[in-house]
Amino acid sequence: MVHQILPTPRFRWETPRQANPYGKDRIVTIQIMADTLGRTHPTIQAKADNAATGPVRLVLFDIDGTLVSTGGAGMKSFGEAFEAAFGVAKATEKIKFAGRTDYSLFREMCRHGGVDCTPENRESFFSHYLRLVDSHLDASKGGPFPGVVRMLDELAALTDAPALGLLTGNIREGARRKLGAYGLWDRFALGGFSEDSEDRNLIAAAAAAKGGEHLECQLDGPEIVVVGDTPNDIACGKHIGAHTVGVATGGATLEALRACEPDWAVPDLTHLSATDICGG
DSSP states (O other), X not given: OOBOSSSOOOOOOOOOSSOOTTOTTOEEEEOOEETTTTEEOOOEEEESSSSOOSOOOEEEEOOBTTTEEOTTHHHHHHHHHHHHHHOOOSTTTTOOOTTOOHHHHHHHHHHHHTOOOOHHHHHHHHHHHHHHHHHHHHHOOOEEOTTHHHHHHHHHHSTTOOEEEEEOSSOHHXXXXXXXXXXXXXXXXXXXXXXXXXXXXXXXXXXXXXHHHHHTSOOBGGGEEEEESSHHHHHHHHHXXXXXXXXXXXXXXXXXXXXXXXXXXXXXXXXXXXXHHHOO
């Protein structure tokens, strides 16, 4: 059942809707490969049952459409950067951005624009992108969505405060500039970014592993909460066995988020408190 109201919900963790071949108490391990770093992250674990096994120790937030609106700064910068780097105009016209990763978006733009998707071209593109996104952020009227700052304050004030991290398709420097424009970057201790993988599920796993490194422990899936505004955010949270929160402030309607069966689906973060998602 999806939680949609303010009273504190009973904490639960849902396994994917398929037969569980491992049995109730079997530990399913997820090995994370960080492609760009050429190394293996520590293993994280998710217990194959429906009960939370302990307190929430890590809360991971998507950025665009979840934490902040940038007034379309990222999308505008993508199109302009592609034209500046390769002379191809209107490269973003047929591309859907919500819930995507920067690296996968660049690959799709290359395919549509007839550009080779090489590391050199990617580096050239993102150098233009970072220059342009700064100017668009300066000109935009964006900012944090309702309830975001209060939620971050409440989470930080909890007696057993969880670590706060990012789970985003942005490249790390793009994430820093977007959140830095609104004074939020320093709120987060760690993150999974597009450099970790083009696959959002693997970014989620990388963020969870980095959370374990930061906390100097091995995290279970139910000790993690993933907050996002698209079905892809909910799916990647479930991929690592985390609790999930869908907020209808960005890329999907509340009904579309409810259909994904997150633990909570809300219009915005004013409808949840830190104790709702972390217990206590």
